[in-house]
Amino acid sequence: xxxxxxxxxxxxxxxxxxxxxxxxxxxxxxxxxxxxxxxxxxxxxxxxxxxxxxxxxxxxxxxxxxxxxxxxxxxxxxxxxxxxxxxxxxxxxxxxxxxxxxxxxxxxxxxxxxxxxxxxxxxxxxxxxxxxxxxxxxxxxxxxxxxxxxxxxxxxxxxxxxxxxxxxxxxxxxxxxxxxxxxxxxxxxxxxxxxxxxxxxxxxxxxxxxxxxxxxxxxxxxxxxxxxxxxxxxxxxxxxxxxxxxxxxxxxxxxxxxxxxxxxxxxxxxxxxxxxxxxxxxxxxxxxxxxxxxxxxxxxxxxxxxxxxxxxxxxxxxxxxxxxxxxxxxxxxxxxxxxxxxxxxxxxxxxx
Amino acid sequence: xxxxxxxxxxxxxxxxxxxxxxxxxxxxxxxxxxxxxxxxxxxxxxxxxxxxxxxxxxxxxxxxxxxxxxxxxxxxxxxxxxxxxxxxxxxxxxxxxxxxxxxxxxxxxxxxxxxxxxxxxxxxxxxxxxxxxxxxxxxxxxxxxxxxxxxxxxxxxxxxxxxxxxxxxxxxxxxxxxxxxxxxxxxxxxxxxxxxxxxxxxxxxxxxxxxxxxxxxxxxxxxxxxxxxxxxxxxxxxxxxxxxxxxxxxxxxxxxxxxxxxxxxxxxxxxxxxxxxxxxxxxxxxxxxxxxxxxxxxxxxxxxxxxxxx
Numbered sequence: 335x336x337x338x339x340x341x342x343x344x345x346x347x348x349x350x351x352x353x354x355x356x357x358x359x360x361x362x363x364x365x366x367x368x369x370x371x372x373x374x375x376x377x378x379x380x381x382x383x384x385x386x387x388x389x390x391x392x393x394x395x396x397x398x399x400x401x402x403x404x405x406x407x408x409x410x411x412x413x414x415x416x417x418x419x420x421x422x423x424x425x426x427x428x429x430x431x432x433x434x435x436x437x438x439x440x441x442x443x444x445x446x447x448x449x450x451x452x453x454x455x456x457x458x459x460x461x462x463x464x465x466x467x468x469x470x471x472x473x474x475x476x477x478x479x480x481x482x483x484x485x486x487x488x489x490x491x492x493x494x495x496x497x498x499x500x501x502x503x504x505x506x507x508x509x510x511x512x513x514x515x516x517x518x519x520x521x522x523x524x525x526x527x528x529x530x531x532x533x534x535x536x537x538x539x540x541x542x543x544x545x546x547x548x549x550x551x552x553x554x555x556x557x558x559x560x561x562x563x564x565x566x567x568x569x570x571x572x573x574x575x576x577x578x579x580x581x582x583x584x585x586x587x588x589x590x591x592x593x594x595x596x597x598x599x600x601x602x603x604x605x606x607x608x609x610x611x612x613x614x615x616x617x618x619x620x621x622x623x624x625x626x627x628x629x630x631x632x633x634x635x636x637x638x639x640x641x642x643x644x645x646x647x648x649x650x651x652x653x654x655x656x657x658x659x660x661x662x663x664x665x666x667x668x669x670x671x672x673x674x675x676x677x678x679x680x681x682x683x684x685x686x
Numbered sequence: 687x688x689x690x691x692x693x694x695x696x697x698x699x700x701x702x703x704x705x706x707x708x709x710x711x712x713x714x715x716x717x718x719x720x721x722x723x724x725x726x727x728x729x730x731x732x733x734x735x736x737x738x739x740x741x742x743x744x745x746x747x748x749x750x751x752x753x754x755x756x757x758x759x760x761x762x763x764x765x766x767x768x769x770x771x772x773x774x775x776x777x778x779x780x781x782x783x784x785x786x787x788x789x790x791x792x793x794x795x796x797x798x799x800x801x802x803x804x805x806x807x808x809x810x811x812x813x814x815x816x817x818x819x820x821x822x823x824x825x826x827x828x829x830x831x832x833x834x835x836x837x838x839x840x841x842x843x844x845x846x847x848x849x850x851x852x853x854x855x856x857x858x859x860x861x862x863x864x865x866x867x868x869x870x871x872x873x874x875x876x877x878x879x880x881x882x883x884x885x886x887x888x889x890x891x892x893x894x895x896x897x898x899x900x901x902x903x904x905x906x907x908x909x910x911x912x913x914x915x916x917x918x919x920x921x922x923x924x925x926x927x928x929x930x931x932x933x934x935x936x937x938x939x940x941x942x943x944x945x946x947x948x949x950x951x952x953x954x955x956x957x958x959x960x961x962x963x964x965x966x967x968x969x970x971x972x973x974x975x976x977x978x979x980x981x982x983x984x985x986x987x988x989x990x991x992x993x994x995x996x
Contacts, residue, residue, distance in 0.1 A: 419777055471967070477974045480724070480777070481915045485963040488908050496956035615785055622778055655796040657903070660789025664728075667782035668764065671774035678773075 338679040348677045353623055353630075356670035357637065363665045373652055381651050382662075386643035394529035398601060399639035402427070402593035404538040404631055406617025408545040409589025411626040413582025415549065416558035417565070420586040422468065422483025424614025425490035426461035430591020431598045432494055432502075433460025435513055435605040438520035438598070439502060449519050453595055454537075461591020462584050464490065469583035473576040479583065487614070495607050502605060512606040522599045534596030539632075541589060546628040558582070590614060611642075612660065619667045638663065689819060695939060696823035700831060701897065703928075703935025705730075705889035707834040709913035710920070710927045711841045712885020716762075717917055718845065719878035720858040720987035724780025725765050727910030728787020729883050730890035733758040735795040737891025738901040742798060747806050750895045751830065751888055758887020759880050761787055766879040770872055773991040784910070792903040803899035828896050830888070837885070842924040854878060858985035861992040871992055886910065908963060915966045919973050921983035930969070937965045 361383070368378030386392050406423050413420050420426075433456040441449045467486060471477035498511045507514070522532040549555040558578050561568035569575070593613060598605050620638050624630030645659030709726055716723055723729075736757035741750030765783050768774040806828060814825035844851040854874060857864045861871045893909070894901050912934060920926035941958040974980055 421781060467967075471971055475971045475975045476977050476980070477967075477970045478915075478918065481911060481918070481970055482967050484911050485908070485915075485966050488963045489960045492956040492960045496954045499956075500954065618781060619785065655793055657789050657792035657796075660785060661793050664782055664786025664789050668768060668779070668786060671779045671782060672768045672772045674774060675772035 337682050337684050338675065339682045341678055341680055344677050345680075349625065349674075352673040352676060353625070353634075353670055355673045355676075356623070356666055359669040359673070360662060360666045363669070364662060367658075367661070371654070373654075378648070378652060381647050382644035382658075383640065385647055385651075386640060391529055392643070394526055394531040395643060396636060396639050397535055398529075398531050399642050400635040401535045401538045401600075402596055402613045403617050403620050403635040403638050405534075405541055405589045405593035405596065406586075406613055407620035407624065407631045407635060408538075408541050408628060409586040410617055410621045411624070411628070411631065412545065412548065412555075412558070412585035414562075414621055415555075415626050416561045416578045416582050418579050418582030418586075419480045420465060420468070420483050420583050421480050421618065422465070422485075422487050422614070423586055423590040423617050424610055424612070425483070425487035426464045426587040426590035427594040427597075427610055427614045428487075428490040428494050429464040429594070430457035430461035431594030431605055431609045432490075432497060433457055433591065434595035435502060435516075435598050438516045439513060441520065442514065442517060445519050450522065450599065453520060453599055454592060457591040457593075457595025458588040459591070461587040461589070461594065463587075464591070465583040465587020466580075469580050472579050472583075479579070483583075491607075494605070494609060498605060498607055504604075513604045515604050516599065520599060521603055522596065530601050532596075532600045534600055537592065537596065538635075541592075542628045542632055545631075549626075549628070554581070590617070593617075616642075616663055619663050622667060623670055637666075641666075693819055693822055695943060696820070697827075698939040698942070699932055699935040700823055700827065701935070702938040703931040703933075704828070704831050704834045705892045705897070705909060706913050706916060706931035706934055707928055708830075708837055708892065709886045709889035709910065710916040710931060711837055711924060712882040712889075713914055714917050714920070714922060714924060714927060715841060715845075715854070715885075716878045716882030717988055718858045718922060718985055719854050719875045720861060720985055720990065720992070721766075721769065721875050721879050721882075722776045722780065722989040723762065723765055723783070723879060723882055724777060724914065725761065725783025725787060725910075726882075726886050726913055727906055727908065728784040728791075729758040729761040729886035730893070730906045730910045731787045731791035731904075732761050733887030733890025734894040734906060735791040735798070735890075735901060736887070738795070738798055738801075738803065738894035741803055741895050742801055745804075747803075747895050751891045754887040754891025754895075755884045756887065758890065759884040762879050762883020762886070765883070766876050769991065770875055770879070773993055776989045776991070788904070788906075795901050795903060798901045799903070801900065803895060805899055806896055828892075830892050830896060833888075838924055838928055845924065855985075858987055861987050861990075865992075865994045871994060875992075886913075889913070912962065912966050915970055918980065918984075919969050921973070921979060922985065923983075933969075934962060934965065937962050 365375040365379060368375040410420055410423055434453040437453045437456045468479040468482040471482055472479045502513045504512060504514045522534055525531045557573040561573055561578055616638050620631060620634045624634040641659050641662045645656045648654040648658050649656040713726055733754035737750040737754030740753035741747050765779055768779045769776050808826050809829045810826040815821050853869055857871050857874050865871045916927060916930045919930045941961045945955050945958055
């Protein structure tokens with residue numbers, strides 16, 4: 335009989351191999367899914383995983399989609415390391431997008447670099463404000479941050495819906511629920527001519543570097559790591575749990591807000607009800623698949639971006655709903671959490 | 687306010703509270719055994735689409751509810767394998783299950799998006815249904831409303847009056863002691879988790895088969911999360927789940943009622959729609975304010991993986 339046997343020490347090798355195993359399992363799951371839908375699995379696989387990357391434009395789209403995911407995931411990873419479960423990045427992302435759009439619309443028909451600067455700032459502050467609600471309730475009333483941050487996602491979705499139907503609606507937009515298109519001065523500069531890849535990608539890279547320094551080189555990052563691994567040890571050492579909740583949630587909220595800004599000032603160029611595209615939830619998956627590690631987040635974001643692009647391709651060429659992306663994302667995370675068992679345990683074969 | 691309006695508000699409140707009762711009671715049993723499954727939203731979504739699709743093809747709402755139950759249970763089985771057999775992190779796995787379930791339901795539900803089902807007629811209970819005011823709301827209801835009461839009675843009896851219920855609570859409080867006196871902790875947790883999934887599936891199918899007999903992507907709209915919050919609010923006690931669920935049902939109905947009444951008040955509909963979510967937050971704050979309320983009532987091993995050392 336196959337049995338799980340505890341390893342004497344956690345396997346370093348498996349902690350790197352298990353995400354790869356999860357990716358392979360997800361791809362196999364995808365083949366099975368295509369087959370079950372009556373599509374040619376090999377062709378489906380090619381359209382979903384290969385065709386999005388067949389030219390420079392495709393690759394630039396991959397980096398474009400990975401940008402908000404990197405921002406969201408690096409912010410969340412800071413909190414997750416200390417077991418601060420901010421599940422509401424989706425809402426913080428939306429509010430960041432809203433705040434940035436408010437700046438853009440306020441400075442409509444004016445020029446100057448201060449506009450973009452204020453939009454980034456507004457995005458970060460908007461996200462942080464939204465995240466400060468669960469942080470305050472957690473530290474003051476001991477309220478579960480998972481449920482509060484999540485409830486606020488629904489509130490944020492309704493808030494943006496109200497704004498684009500009312501105060502932020504394009505006055506010349508025939509009553510469509512969307513804002514004006516932003517002017518040139520409120521749009522992020524492009525990095526490569528002929529693509530949509532913009533300067534936000536550089537923010538995301540620098541956020542990963544800053545995140546790395548904070549997590550591995552700062553004393554506070556170390557404290558949060560200890561708190562995540564050994565709560566009692568952290569309390570004994572006198573590390574402030576409240577401060578960690580605040581830092582964890584504000585980092586996640588701020589980065590998610592900047593991600594929201596990067597979307598309205600980037601590929602969208604306006605705000606609509608569909609500002610988010612699920613990036614807030616996908617960012618959680620990225621953070622886990624990456625083991626909360628900044629280098630891992632870089633690669634996991636690219637992978638997750640590929641799942642988005644693959645979904646678009648599948649919609650276009652295979653007539654499948656684009657929600658297939660979410661199915662792949664969920665599968666990936668489930669397989670990963672399952673294969674993590676091999677870090678601490680090994681399979682052995684025993685008779686009887 | 688005249689009596690007819692009161693009656694219809696009461697009626698709608700009970701209908702709106704019903705899926706919350708069913709889902710929350712299922713989660714309550716799972717949590718009492720020490721398993722925190724944050725996947726209720728995803729399990730409900732799968733229950734909703736399975737229930738809708740089967741009712742649509744067979745014309746039989748009972749088969750639909752059964753299909754919803756099976757779908758929810760299968761989803762929770764997936765969860766159970768990852769967290770109980772493979773000892774995955776319960777918070778992360780539950781979250782993954784929610785994302786997966788919501789995505790998968792949108793995916794398989796695409797062909798059903800423009801379909802509607804026949805409204806299911808209520809099932810009056812003879813004599814009682816003729817009582818003034820409360821007769822209609824309580825006794826001329828959808829069968830699943832009565833079912834939710836039966837589930838409540840069953841769960842309360844099971845937890846407090848039956849031996850297996852005692853055992854379940856023991857497993858949730860101290861899995862290692864339960865194991866050391868020879869009880870199969872993992873098997874008990876599997877069953878509790880599957881029960882939670884089955885209930886979430888029924889709750890989901892109630893939404894798509896009875897409540898609004900159609901399928902729309904994202905129609906569960908956070909009810910799975912509200913049900914999880916309800917279990918905390920109820921401090922893991924079945925009776926308080928009922929009270930809390932009808933309270934929430936009331937909030938859900940009140941906002942629909944104000945929106946639908948055409949009352950001339952200048953409140954954006956989005957604000958009214960956000961009330962149930964804000965109410966959830968308020969309720970959580972009230973219940974968590976005193977640290978001891980939650981700490982003393984929560985199952986001690988909630989969310990912690992357990993592996994018997996063979």
